[in-house]
Amino acid sequence: MSPSKPLTSRRVIGVTLLLALLLLVVAVISLRLGAVSISTPQVGACLVEAATGNTAHMTADCRMIVLDLRLPRVLLALLVGASLSVAGAGFQALLRNPLADPYVLGVSSGAALGAILALLVEPRTTIGTMAAAFAGALLTVGAVYFLGRRHGQLDSFTLLLAGIITASFFSAVIMFLMASLPGRDLRGMAFWLMGDLSSPLPMRTGWLMLVAWMTIGGVYTTAADLNLLAAGEQEAMHLGVNVSRVKLVVYLAGSLLTALAVSVSGAIGYIGLLVPHVMRMLFGSDYRLLIPASALGGAIALIIADTLARTVIAPTELPVGAMTAIAGAPVFIYLLRRKMG
Amino acid sequence: MSETATPLPNAGTTPAVTPGEPPRLLVEHLSYAYHAGRSEAPRFTLEPVSFRARRGELLMIVGPNASGKTTLLRLLSGLLRPLAGHVELDGVALDRLDARTRAQRIAVVQQESPLVFPMSAVEYVLQGRYPYSRRLHFPSTDDLGLAMRALEQVGGAHLAERWMHEISGGEKQRVVLARALAQQPLLLLLDEPTLHLDIGGQVELLRQLAALAASGRATIVVVTHELGLAAEFADQVVLMHRGRALGTGKPSEVFQEAVLREVFAAPLRVEPGASGRPRILLEVRAE
16 A cells, blocks of 8 residues: 555545445435335435425335434434544544544443443433533543553553453443342343443434534544644644643543443444544545544444344344444454554 | 864854844753652752854754753753743744744654654655644645655655655654754754664764755754764764763864763773864773
């Protein structure tokens, strides 16, 4: 593979449009598939009718299956996939570690623990759950960041170990909480922990979308700085990057995106690791392209994974986290071995 | 000692400066202390050091390991805040410059830090244009031209489209230098740039630096423990020992045999060389 030419804004727009088109195709295919299969023209007509508010001729299939069952799930997968991928790409630059990912670092578990604690205290306020998940994510990144230091330097293997141990500790606490509480829906909880997109949304998807895309936009404003930061913190300072500001933005944004994703869908693993990695192989490591490509690629990947999760052994459903782990864990091992090389 | 064949810039402790024009680099009573904890005694101190350098000069900070060379360089880069004293660049105090302006005027070549993600040489050099760009910084044709010219200046034009992780150490060093040149700095700082080069590569790099300095725009400061290179190439040297500057001036003035033996704890001999520069020899057998 020979290096690409320096990045132009035209290339960023081109790749983004291409991936957006692919996302649309994947979304339509996902809307077609399921126990009742619906043709592409029907899906198209249904979406157009819903978008224009022209509900007079809407079929029952359209209203009940496409709009009520499948579309929310596709939108949720899109939101969660984009958030986790951008969070992963951000953490990778922040920690200068290509293996960083909200799940591997234990951030997802931290957010899940926060969300569960909030649910135990006050099960009805969604915003409280999200705030607690955000707090859990922030604390975990902070903790892992400090535990991952050796001789004052961030050491990539110590960091990964710190993340893995933090994750298993939080999982144990979550198990303890779940087991000691009578009358809870254990199977539902276990599904949620594994990462699951089938639970009904606690709040309007529109609002979540807005927050997620604004946060991703926030990360994107630091794209040029992240390129330099990934090449070395001190060197970035020498080149005039306001390193502490950039780190703070990415740290907060990455935690918020993880918390959003976890509070609506549990701890879905490896998306934040796998997607930025594939995007780097396809389009190079420049963050000005990597961030939009990861956002769209993450959405595409999770829609595919979720469609598989609900169709491979239908009528039984798998948690989508199981699908992403089956694909992601081998890649993680491969990357780890190549890095140790 | 004889005078040099080509007239050297006056590089004594107090070089002549055109009246009214501030020196390019002015360092006055600069000191620093490193504390491990707030209440502990400092682990390392840099005692007040003063020197100045003119435009186009090649100044080398020389000393054994842990003598404070790198600390001094980091103070000059503005990354470290001094305990007391100050640094001026063309008459402007360093601490009055924001990070971006500082990066337009000072470029630093550090001991290498590994790249986490693959990057081509020209992309790397383009990073040098960052301090001149707006937020997302898509390189303009001017930026690309400057990056290519910087690569040409270091004899690395052929490397432009190679991956950084696939080129040799010496080639990488050139690309890193090209990135610093792409910053179009007034002051170019290099920390042990010869560390991973063989003797041929070292001489070639120093030749390049001397030529760059002589071509006029930047003042170049190099930290090194290579006495021989300093004696041969520096217009001015600062000799560091245990956090103190023992001497500042031309190599012929500063490199005194007794002092060097003491500082480096090695059987060194200093001879006047043919060009008026001292030659430093290692004499283990003669002891």
